[in-house]
Amino acid sequence: MYQPLNMANQAPPPAAGFDGEMEMLSCPGSPSLTAGSPEENPKTTGYDGYQLDDAILSQVLEDVDRFLEKLSAAAENDGDPVEVPDSVEILSKTVESMIDQCSYRCQELDSTAFYDAIDCLSRMVDQLGEAPPSPATLGSLNRTSTVIQRALMYLEDELWSILEQPKDDGGGGGGGKPDHHHHLDNNNNNVSTNNNTNKHKHSKSTTKHSSFNSRFGHHERTENRPEIEAAAAAAGGGSEEEYSFPGFSPEAVLGMNKIANAMIRAGYEIECCIIYSFMRRNSFKTALVNIGFEIVSIDDLQKMQWNSLEKEIVSWVRIVKESSKSLFGEEWKLCRSVFSGRHGEVAGRLFGGLVRAVCMQFLNFAEATMLTKRSTEKLFKFLDMYEAVRDLGSSIGVGGATEELAAEIEATKARIGETAVGMFGELENSIKSDHGRTQVPSGSVHPLTRYTMNYLEYTCVYRETLEQIFHQHQHRRPAAKEKEEAASTKFGKQLIKVMELLDSNLEIKSRLYKDPSLRYIFLMNNGRYILQKIRASPEIHEVTGDPWRRKRSTELRGYHKSYQRETWYRLLQFLNHEGLSVNGKVSKPVVKERFKSFNAMFDDIHKTQSTWVVSDEQLQSELRVSISSVITPAYRSFIGRFSQYLKPGRQSEKYIKYQPEDIESLVDELFDGNPTSMGRKKT
């Protein structure tokens, strides 16, 4: 029978009721456990276990503590073996009973008491192990280690259960997928950058932030919500208002924190870490799958068509951004709350491992897409990836991410950057090698100009990123002549280089036109288009700078002048007031000849040039105004002076085919691309 006073030198007398309680508890396995004083033991269970109330438990703990002190004193003095008090066994039984109660009844663990008991027992095992062995201590050691082991297995189970509990039990992943992809399809039609029909959309979506991000935001907020709620409901989470990752209640986090502390203190750190990291990696992956993550082998990615791959990239970018923006942060917060205080280093290690696993997965996808065939239209998706990887790099700094991972991220980023630079090279090549010999019939804007300018306009949306890329990843030997006067930035230089290539290509194309006037119209149309694009896009404007734009304006005016000269100055020569006199007298035949020639040439010009196209309205009216201002006054004055030499009536009508007002209105018909004049010409 247990007697507290067995222990010699027990200083404080047991509290009232302690005796009785102890007496009763000290009958292990006794069926009459509760028979003695049931009214004093309201907490006693029906099992062969029991629970102590807090006051009594603390007495027992103190009792054991005193024993431990004696033990260590004995160890130092090499004294006699110390007898193990019964309180140790009571503590063991208490712990076992607590475990039983929780396991069978699934009731909440009275955790503080439980943890105190385990701590106490662990300390005892440690000290007993060092004490001089005696049969009694060894037996007790064996018994206690078994109890501790049971208690910690119980804690493992608890930790496992809590970690398993979050709402997303994987059920939502499969169901949500088709929907998700369907939505991506829709996204893609808008975002697509690669075919001609969509080109106009670029110019409309001037900033990618208005187009991409809002769409993504929309996607997350409206489309994903039902899936998530469904998943939450499926997992028994009820109607959660706010889906949150990782989805643990504060109590659950606190519970895990206590378990982790206890496990680490008891030397079960590895078990604790295995369970935690295993479960969290799974949950994290489930979270990724729920937002559309899918592992595709590198091999399969190579076989994908660009439009499928593009969808994969869009989805990947979104997932990586979501991870950088919130998932990693939340995960770290959780990890840090579970492994708090002194265990921060454990938290760092666990989080670092998870981040590495996830990031390597992300990076592999990026690497795999870099292996696919390069082409210019992929640039924008690759830039999205670049930005995502760059932000990923800065987001993993929170926890214990290793330098190794940072280096991997950096390497992948560099590879995407180099690929992007290469794509610009490809654009340059495609401009250089565009040797098509078919001319745009009416001298209007060439498709290459439209393509290139829209492309450049869109690249400017990524201006800052491209600036970084050209700074960091362009391994070019220093150019022979750096154009200092032009743009000051590398990307700006690149942009100007592309436009200059375009200029020289257009110059070559313009020579395809036999009619020099049409050639100038062509150059004007294209030059004007380019200039308008530059004016309309503050980004290009900013990157290329004012002087460059002024230079282009000057060039355009030059074309305009040359055109005037080619077409209208030649017509003007018929309206010259000189050379009409023979021997000081105005010669009628010469006048007649002049009118005839003028009419013929004007008709001809009108016929031809009204089929030409100047699509830019301002340029069109500028041209007409300037033509009118050259021709009409000269014609008016010519008529004013020389019509008197023609006989009024038939002769006058014959030679003066047009009144000055007619000229004006005919000039206004030019550059309309009017095919009827063409028809008239043919008949």
Add this chain to the structure above:
Amino acid sequence: MPATEYQGSFLSRISIRRNQVVSMDGNHEQELEELEIFQKNISERFSDLISDDSSSSSNSASSSEPFLSIAWVRKLLDVFLCCEAEFKAVLIMGRDPSLISKPPLDRLIPELFDRAVKALDICNAVMHGIDSVRQCQKLAEIAAASLEQRPLGEGQARRAKKALAGLLSAMGIDETSGGHKSAERSWSFGRRGGGGGGVSVTKDRGSGQSRASTWGVPKNWSAAKQIQVMSANLVAPRGAEASGLAMPVYIMSIVTVFVMWALIAAIPCQERTGLATHFQVPRQLGWAQSMVWLHEKIGEELKKKEKKGASPVGLLEEIQKMEKLGQSLLEFSDGFQYPVPEEKLDEAAAQVADLTETCRRMEDGLVPLQHQIREVFHRIVRSRTEVLDVLDHAGKSSAPSV
């Protein structure tokens, strides 16, 4: 590292010689010589992988790393990296780029790239395989630390038992199913054909299977299948092609497939059924003799394991050792009754020391091995890009003349 130095001199020799030769036509003999050196190097490198105690014909300077140990696999990867660098030198350094855009290389190079891409997936799968081995290592560490304690009580034995049961079940060895309620939550890979890269969990209560989803490669991906596809169109060049660039391309393909095959054999990897029969090293080629020998040895081991029924975890020496010690110590822990007779305790102590040593070797070797596999990954990617750049350049320079 001597191999690297040697490689360096090989590379410089090639570049110097190529620079001296102005004409591209008159150097067929030199090409043959290069090819010969390349083959000789390959042959020597692989014979270095055969250890002293085996039937190696090589000199005394050969390997001391135990066959299929982590250190040996690392050496194998070193050999791969060296061969790869030399191959690239033979293929592109200083060479007229248009050569590789003409038949038969215009067909062989894309085939080589296709193999390279599959090798990348294998690298990823193996990386994850190593992650699972590290999990096993942790469990073994628990068991070893637990059984090291003196006096050894039932609590320690039970703790070790649980860890070892988990370890063996993670390795796919199912002898633990009887009577081990404690192992109900255990870690396993290589089961149900899908657990490969990650660790999967079997758990009875609650929502049922909360099996880990795989990382690294898709669920239906099969390592054995990759090897099969990689070796399917491997045909030795004949006739005139045999003395041209087709030969090094062929050799490099064989080296790649062999190294990937050996990696999959050594390290746990998703779906490896039939691996033993999926790839053969051509026997008639002089430079491949060591490889043939290694292939046979590994193949035998694979077949031995496959015969035993359970799908093999990986032939890595350390894994095998861990499995054996794990089983033996599990028996010990299972039958543990306090107090344990001294001699039994001593016997267990020796095994525990072995297990501790194995864990230490894993601790020291697995992370560098992972880094090396990653290096192989990056190298393959980079080389592919370099060759493509050369091709690209060839395409451009020939464009105007077309």
